[in-house]
Amino acid sequence: MENSLKSSLLISVIVVLNIIVWMVLITALGLGAMHLNDCPLQPYIPIYLVVIGATSIASLLLFYFNNTLDTSYFSLLSSSTIILLQLFNLGWFIAGSVWVYSIHTVNYDATAGEKYCKRAVYLFAFWFNSLGSICVAMVCTCGLYCVLLTFVKMAFRGQHLFHSQNRCYGVDA
Incomplete structure (x- = not known):
């Protein structure tokens, strides 16, 4: 009974995390596409959001x-594409x-000419990168x-990580 409870809890957590990831990626793609020309201060930010959203969705x-798939040519091709x-x-x-x-001070006012960036686009990209960096650091x-x-468990059990020429079947020669 306890194993099935742990299993269902794990599946629930994975499903919720999956939904959150999908929502963030679709938001990145949509926000970047909707405001493609709304950040002349750094015009690559909306493009960045569109590309990272689209490639991440394709990867998922x-x-x-x-x-x-079973182990086949398509599985190998799919795995290789995911890695790339x-x-x-x-x-x-x-x-x-x-x-x-690279943008230290952001002007969110569109009447400022070429020196502004849409607030929603910049803040989403900023927090997307910040939380992404935190997640990568945690992983x-x-x-x-x-x-x-x-390594510590192996050392306490007396196991060796690498094969030695001086040992034969786990016994020192």
């Missing part, structure tokens, strides 16, 4: 499609961070923690 769709899209998204995220954070920290924990 391919991931879902890939989970329905994620590498592109990483580079695009870094470029978007440069574009967003890297948790991953490093898991690797370190694995």
Whole structure:
């Protein structure tokens, strides 16, 4: 009974996180597309939102499609495309961070001529990048923690990470 409760709780959390991610990506795509010319101070910000939204949505769709496939040519092609899209998204995220954070003072008034950016576009891009950076840092920290924990557990059990020529089937020669 307890395993089924944990399993249903895990599935519920994954579904809720999935819905949140989809909402954020669709908002990025739509906000960037609607206000494509509303940020002359840094015209790449709306383009950044459109591209990161579209490529991330495509990557998610391919991931879902890939989970329905058996090991085949299409699965390999889909996995390769997902990896390439994620590498592109990483580079695009870094470029978007440069574009967003390069603006120190933002004028939100459209009557200011060429030195303004639409408030909703800039603030969404700013918080998208800030929260994205926090999430990446948390994932890297948790991953490093898991690797370190694995090494410590192996050391306490007397297991070796790498094969040694001086040992034969786990017994020192």
